[in-house]
Amino acid sequence: MKRRKRERNENGFEDWGGYMNAKKAKLSEQFKVESAKAGLKVDDLFKGVKIFVNGYTDPSADELRILMMQHGGEYHHYYRTGNTTHVIATNLPDSKLSQTRTSITVKPEWIVKSIEANKLLNYKDYLLVTGRTISQPPLLFTKQQSNKSPTKLPMKNTADDHFIDEFYANSRLHHISTMGATFKEYINQLRSNDRHAFPGRDHLSNQYPPSSGKMLATKLIMHIDMDCFFVSVGLRDKPHLVGKPVAVTHSKSGAGNARDGVNLLQEIESYRNRLGYGPSGSSAWSESKFSTTASMAEIASCSYEARKCGIKNGMFVGQALKLCPQLQFIHYDFDAYKQVSYQLYDSVARYTLDIEAVSCDEMYVDLTNLFQAIDLAPMKFAAILRKEILEKTGCNSSVGFGSNKLIARLATKKAKPNGQYWIEDDQIELFLNDLPLSELPGVGRSTTHKLKELAIKTCGDLQLLPLQELQKEFGKKHGETLYNACRGKEEKGLVFTHVKKSVSTDVNYGIRLRNDEERDIFLMNLTKETAKRLAAINMKGKCVTLKLMVRSKDAPEESAKYMGHGVCDHITKSVSLLSAISSTDDIYREVQKIIKPLGLDSKELRGVGIQVSRLESNAPVKNRLKDLFAANSKPSTTKDIVQKSPPPIAVEKDGKSTSVTKKSDVNIDKVPHKETSHSKDPKIEQPKTDPEGSSVQESYLLPADLRAMIGKWVEAEETPKRRDQRIILGYLLHLCKAQQIEDVFIILKAFYLYVKRRRKMQADWTQAYQKILESVQASMVAEYGGKLSMEEYRFL
DNA sequence: ATCCTCCCCTAC
DNA sequence: TAAGGTAGGGGAGGAT
Ligand SMILES: Nc1ccn([C@H]2C[C@H](O)[C@@H](COP(=O)(O)OP(=O)(O)OP(=O)(O)O)O2)c(=O)n1
Ligand SMILES: [Mg+2]
Ligand SMILES: [Mg+2]
Ligand SMILES: [Mg+2]
Numbered sequence: 064m065k066r067r068k069r070e071r072n073e074n075g076f077e078d079w080g081g082y083m084n085a086k087k088a089k090l091s092e093q094f095k096v097e098s099a100k101a102g103l104k105v106d107d108l109f110k111g112v113k114i115f116v117n118g119y120t121d122p123s124a125d126e127l128r129i130l131m132m133q134h135g136g137e138y139h140h141y142y143r144t145g146n147t148t149h150v151i152a153t154n155l156p157d158s159k160l161s162q163t164r165t166s167i168t169v170k171p172e173w174i175v176k177s178i179e180a181n182k183l184l185n186y187k188d189y190l191l192v193t194g195r196t197i198s199q200p201p202l203l204f205t206k207q208q209s210n211k212s213p214t215k216l217p218m219k220n221t222a223d224d225h226f227i228d229e230f231y232a233n234s235r236l237h238h239i240s241t242m243g244a245t246f247k248e249y250i251n252q253l254r255s256n257d258r259h260a261f262p263g264r265d266h267l268s269n270q271y272p273p274s275s276g277k278m279l280a281t282k283l284i285m286h287i288d289m290d291c292f293f294v295s296v297g298l299r300d301k302p303h304l305v306g307k308p309v310a311v312t313h314s315k316s317g318a319g320n321a322r323d324g325v326n327l328l329q330e331i332e333s334y335r336n337r338l339g340y341g342p343s344g345s346s347a348w349s350e351s352k353f354s355t356t357a358s359m360a361e362i363a364s365c366s367y368e369a370r371k372c373g374i375k376n377g378m379f380v381g382q383a384l385k386l387c388p389q390l391q392f393i394h395y396d397f398d399a400y401k402q403v404s405y406q407l408y409d410s411v412a413r414y415t416l417d418i419e420a421v422s423c424d425e426m427y428v429d430l431t432n433l434f435q436a437i438d439l440a441p442m443k444f445a446a447i448l449r450k451e452i453l454e455k456t457g458c459n460s461s462v463g464f465g466s467n468k469l470i471a472r473l474a475t476k477k478a479k480p481n482g483q484y485w486i487e488d489d490q491i492e493l494f495l496n497d498l499p500l501s502e503l504p505g506v507g508r509s510t511t512h513k514l515k516e517l518a519i520k521t522c523g524d525l526q527l528l529p530l531q532e533l534q535k536e537f538g539k540k541h542g543e544t545l546y547n548a549c550r551g552k553e554e555k556g557l558v559f560t561h562v563k564k565s566v567s568t569d570v571n572y573g574i575r576l577r578n579d580e581e582r583d584i585f586l587m588n589l590t591k592e593t594a595k596r597l598a599a600i601n602m603k604g605k606c607v608t609l610k611l612m613v614r615s616k617d618a619p620e621e622s623a624k625y626m627g628h629g630v631c632d633h634i635t636k637s638v639s640l641l642s643a644i645s646s647t648d649d650i651y652r653e654v655q656k657i658i659k660p661l662g663l664d665s666k667e668l669r670g671v672g673i674q675v676s677r678l679e680s681n682a683p684v685k686n687r688l689k690d691l692f693a694a695n696s697k698p699s700t701t702k703d704i705v706q707k708s709p710p711p712i713a714v715e716k717d718g719k720s721t722s723v724t725k726k727s728d729v730n731i732d733k734v735p736h737k738e739t740s741h742s743k744d745p746k747i748e749q750p751k752t753d754p755e756g757s758s759v760q761e762s763y764l765l766p767a768d769l770r771a772m773i774g775k776w777v778e779a780e781e782t783p784k785r786r787d788q789r790i791i792l793g794y795l796l797h798l799c800k801a802q803q804i805e806d807v808f809i810i811l812k813a814f815y816l817y818v819k820r821r822r823k824m825q826a827d828w829t830q831a832y833q834k835i836l837e838s839v840q841a842s843m844v845a846e847y848g849g850k851l852s853m854e855e856y857r858f859l
Numbered sequence: 860a861t862c863c864t865c866c867c868c869t870a871c
Numbered sequence: 872t873a874a875g876g877t878a879g880g881g882g883a884g885g886a887t
Contacts, residue, residue, distance in 0.1 A: 218873075229874080236876040239871055243877085292871095313873055320872040360873060376871095377875095422871045505880095507869050538882050541868090565878065572875055608865095625872040635865055670875085785862075785887080 108183060109136025109174075115143070117152040120171045127151060130174060140249070141402040142166070149173075152191055168192055218626060221574050222581040227588050230573060233313065235293075235363045238397050242423035245401075246408055247561035250420045253412055254559060263413030264433060267447075271439040281488070282431050283441060284557070286463045286471035287448070289407065289424035290480040293364035295458040296403050297393045308369035308390045314360030314380040317392065321356055324621030333618045333630040340512055344382050357381025359624040363395070367480045400424075406455045410448065419468075419557040427468050429557050445483040469553040472504055491551040496523040503548050510537070510545075525549040563600065564676060568593045571612055571670030573626040582665040586654055586673075587647075593673045594647040601682065603645035604675035607653040608637035612670030613663060628669035634661065641772060641790050643679050650675065656763065766806035769794055770813045777817040783831035792835045799842050808851050811836060815856040829858035 109131055116124040116138075128138040139147050150168040173189035219226040231237045253259055289295060293311040298304055335341045358380035365374045365383070372387035383390055404423040411418060417429040430441065437444075445462040452460050463474025464485035471486075473494070478484035486494055499521055501511045513536065519525050525533075526549050534542030547553060568589055576582045597603060612631035614620075622629030636657045644650060654673060764772075773791060780787070791814075798807050814835070818828045836857065840850045 231874085231876085233874040234876065235874080236871085237874090238876085240877045243871065315872095318872085322872075356872090358872080361875075425871075505869065509868060540881060544880095563878085567877060569876055570874095572873080622875095624875075627873085627875060633866080637864065639863085672876090674877090789863085789887090 103133065104135060105133050107135035108177060108181070109134045111136075111148070112183075113137040113139055113143075113146060113148045114151050114174075115139040115141065115147045115149075116171075117142075117150050117168070118155055120151060120153050122171060122175065127171065127174060130178065134178060141405045149186060155191070218573060220581075221576050222584040222588075224588065226573065226585070227570060227592055230570060233395075234572070235361075235395060235397075238400070239423055242401055242404060243420070244563070246404060246420040246423060246426075249405075249408060250416070250418050251560055254416045259412070259416060261413060261415070263410075263451075264415065264436060267414070267437045267439060267444075271437045273436060273438045281466050282429070283434060284465055284468055284471040285428040285430050285441070285445070286465075286468065286475045287407075287411065287426060287428065287460055288475050288479075289403070290459040290461055291364050291366050292403075292424040292458070293395065293400060294366045294393070296399050296456075297396055298366075299457040301393065304391055304393070306368060308366060308372060308374070308387050310362040310365040310369055310374065310380070310383060310390055310392055311395060312360050312362050312380055312392050313395070314358045314392060317358050317380055317384050317390075319356040319358040319381060320625065322621055322625070324619060325623055326619040327623045329617075329619050330623050330630060333615055336617060337615070337630060343508065344378065357384070359627070365390075403456045403458060407452060407460070410452050410455060414448070417557065417559060419559060420561070427471065427557050430464075441485060442483060449481075449483065467551075467553045468555060468557065469504065469548060470551055473498070473502065473551075476502065495526075495549065495551050496521065498522045500525060500549070503545075505544065505548065513537075522549040563602070564678060565674055566593065566596050566600070566602065566604070566676075566678070567608075567610075567672055567674035568596065569610065569670070569672035571628045571672070574612075574628065574669050574671060575626070576665045576668055579665050582658075582668065583655075586658070586671065587651055589671060589673055590651040590654055591647050593675060594645060594650055597645045597675060597681075601680065602678045603643035603681045605640045605643045605677035605679070606637055606675065607640070607644075607650060607657075608635060608672075608674040608676065609654055609657045610635050610670070610672035610674065611658075611661075611663070611668060614667045614669050622669075631669050634663075636661070637674075639677075639786065639790055641776060641787055643677070643681075645675075645681055763797065764794065766798065766803065766810060769798075770810050773810065773814050774817050777814070777821065777828065782825070782827050788831050788835060792838050795835065795839050796842050799839060799846060804843075804847075804851070807839060808853075811839065811851070811853060812856050815858075818858075833858055 112131070114127065114131060114136065116127055120127065122130065130136075131138040142150065148167065150166050151171050151174065152168050153170060155168075167186065168191045169186045170189045170191050173184060173186050176189075177184045219229055294309050297311055298309065331341055331345050334345075360380045362374065362376060362378050362380060362383055364376050365378075369383070369387060369390055372383075372390075374383045374386055374390065380392075400423060407424070408418075408420070408426070411426065411428060415428060415430070415433045417432060419427040419429075421427065430444075434441070441464050445464070449460050449462060452458070459481040461475050461478040461481060462483040463471045463476070463478055464483075465471035465474050466488055470491060474484040474486045477486070477494075500506050500514055500519065503522065514520075514525065517528075519528065525545065528546075530543065530546045533546050536542065537545060570589065574585075576585060611634040612628050613634060615630045615632055618630040638653045638657060640653070644653070650673065776787060776791070777783075795807055795810065798810075814832055818824075818832050821828060836853060840853075843850050
């Protein structure tokens with residue numbers, strides 16, 4: 064078995080880290096004196112200094128942010144022309160280097176050493192760029208100086224160590240998802256700063272002081288959303304394209320490419336087979352059978368001129384070109400989107416922090432409080448705000464007002480492009496009457512399709528349906544939501560403080576694995592990415608879920624979309640854990656435990672996702688910054704020991720995971736909307752009986768470790784939680800079925816003694832033990848026709 | 860009732 | 872060629 068070692072590093076970087084570590088160690092003494100609470104100001108060392116961190120640095124951007132906060136400086140999430148005083152960077156790619164000529168770019172040691180010296184050192188001694196050369200360390204990628212562009216290489220193999228990074232670097236959906244999370248967190252962070260200033264609000268309250276006693280009668284919610292966001296950002300330096308139909312996409316030429324194994328018509332049929340209706344615009348793209356090479360690249364965003372032809376975000380390029388042959392394409396610029404997003408959020412944050420972040424280009428704002436401090440008409444405020452955003456970003460936005468989020472959002476839609484609209488309560492009924500149902504947030508393809516069968520197309524139509532009817536069709540809550548939404552009613556307030564509940568990494572593109580070995584390499588890489596994301600937010604989780612997409616039996620060998628997933632069956636399986644995990648090894652073990660018994664053909668995999676949920680905070684008291692400065696004194700061995708603690712216990716639901724002959728162990732998507740197609744599940748490779756016999760068992764916990772964990776559990780937990788009891792029982796049943804009766808006996812005995820040893824004999828613990836014992840006995844009878852003799856080990 | 864897992868749906 | 876991610880709400884149906 065080959066172990067892949069970290070394969071760094073081609074640019075002489077390690078020495079640098081060592082140097083920084085030494086510096087930081089020296090600072091540790093002083094740092095200890097400082098408040099442990101990050102964010103509390105200690106001095107004004109960096110007063111007037113406003114930094115923007117560009118690229119990888121050590122200390123990290125986040126650590127520099129905290130340092131600036133502690134020493135009276137300012138931290139900018141993006142470069143603010145005429146405001147940011149210093150760019151902090153260690154190395155910059157060629158592309159970004161040019162920008163730095165117009166600004167002061169300084170190495171991070173300037174900050175570290177200044178803190179160390181307890182005085183502001185001259186930044187000129189720490190410039191990254193001196194004249195035309197980079198001082199130290201050397202620029203990355205200097206080898207690639209050859210004339211020919213290094214692009215044009217074929218797509219990386221799925222199991223390539225860089226496949227995941229490259230995919231994510233280019234995935235727009237990954238970027239908007241990540242940015243969405245970024246801005247939810249950004250609002251959390253702004254709101255947690257009690258010194259946050261509101262210059263916009265202050266200015267307005269001077270200019271439009273509140274007339275005494277005047278209060279807003281009802282809640283006022285504002286929704287704001289950038290117009291064709293990616294396009295607007297991209298067109299800022301392409302004025303010749305403004306006013307034309309434009310789309311952001313990866314497609315260069317608009318042409319696709321014919322490949323072996325593709326069968327478009329078969330694929331559409333397979334899709335229809337699964338969902339009961341075809342892919343959107345399928346007639347348009349099935350016409351492309353005549354021109355086999357229509358591009359199936361997706362359009363991320365299109366200009367309003369393009370929308371006049373019927374083009375929509377998410378549409379395939381080939382289909383869009385049919386609607387509008389003059390459509391022009393521009394490239395992605397993910398860095399720019401993020402910068403504009405910060406400018407958008409910062410603009411609104413000048414007035415209020417009663418903000419619910421929705422995405423990188425969109426948020427809800429509760430203005431009820433703001434308008435108690437100022438006497439200004441909402442529409443006037445919107446004009447001021449939108450003008451400010453336009454001046455800062457060069458992009459148009461639109462604003463909607465309403466008495467709840469739903470109405471505000473509908474108003475924004477009405478206002479677009481580059482407008483503002485207020486739907487007051489007495490206009491709601493009229494506004495909704497003819498509104499197509501699909502315009503309601505929460506009503507997507509499936510719901511629209513279902514309602515169309517009932518001849519319901521508008522909100523007005525839907526209002527005629529009684530609540531019970533809707534609940535029968537859509538379930539209790541969803542039915543009620545629809546019932547209210549079509550009347551413009553919505554109770555939900557804004558969520559100002561976001562709490563993350565799960566972390567996942569999915570790749571459903573470019574998955575083409577040749578064998579199980581490649582599958583495991585890819586799974587390991589994906590697990591590493593998952594662990595990295597958990598570490599980044601300092602979380603661990605008690606549930607691991609594996610999501611797989613497997614080519615449907617009736618789908619063509621190759622998807623019509625290049626490297627796409629095509630039509631697939633979905634398999635989801637999760638493992639509950641007794642204690643939370645976050646390391647690559649721990650997660651990978653669970654992933655293996657799930658995937659092995661499925662017995663899938665790796666060649667048929669088209670998508671893989673790993674999710675960690677039931678999150679809890681990792682190392683709640685620890686302050687990473689403190690570690691940073693205090694580290695280095697001893698190459699600590701204790702860390703290694705801690706990591707070697709026995710793996711947490713995990714079991715499949717009901718512990719039935721080894722009954723591999725049971726079909727129910729593989730969960731296959733039900734075919735929605737087609738009650739008639741009960742006949743047979745789409746066939747899937749039947750799990751094969753384990754060839755090596757013991758490999759399944761190997762991925763499980765050793766009995767000794769289980770015993771130890773039960774000991775800890777009984778000792779550490781106040782009361783036995785139902786979920787944990789289930790997990791323990793599941794594992795015992797698993798041992799039972801694996802014929803490890805002796806182990807079951809020993810563990811139960813130990814469990815009994817642990818409970819007995821508790822200082823206070825609690826009824827809930829004895830009951831928990833009894834319940835588990837009884838369940839194990841029942842299983843013993845079912846499996847072997849006899850019980851364990853546990854007479855001495857039972858509570859009465 | 861309540862919880863659990865697996866799944867569907869939606870949004871950007 | 873092309874980069875079809877990710878998080879949350881909630882329903883179905885079985886177990887407790
Ligand atoms: N299917 C989609 C939808 C959106 N996006 C990205 C590109 C969009 O520019 C951005 C914001 O999404 P919006 O729904 O706000 O759409 P736009 O801003 O493009 O247009 P609109 O003016 O309707 O808001 O998210 C995407 O990549 N793929
Ligand atoms: Mg938008
Ligand atoms: Mg695209
Ligand atoms: Mg939006």
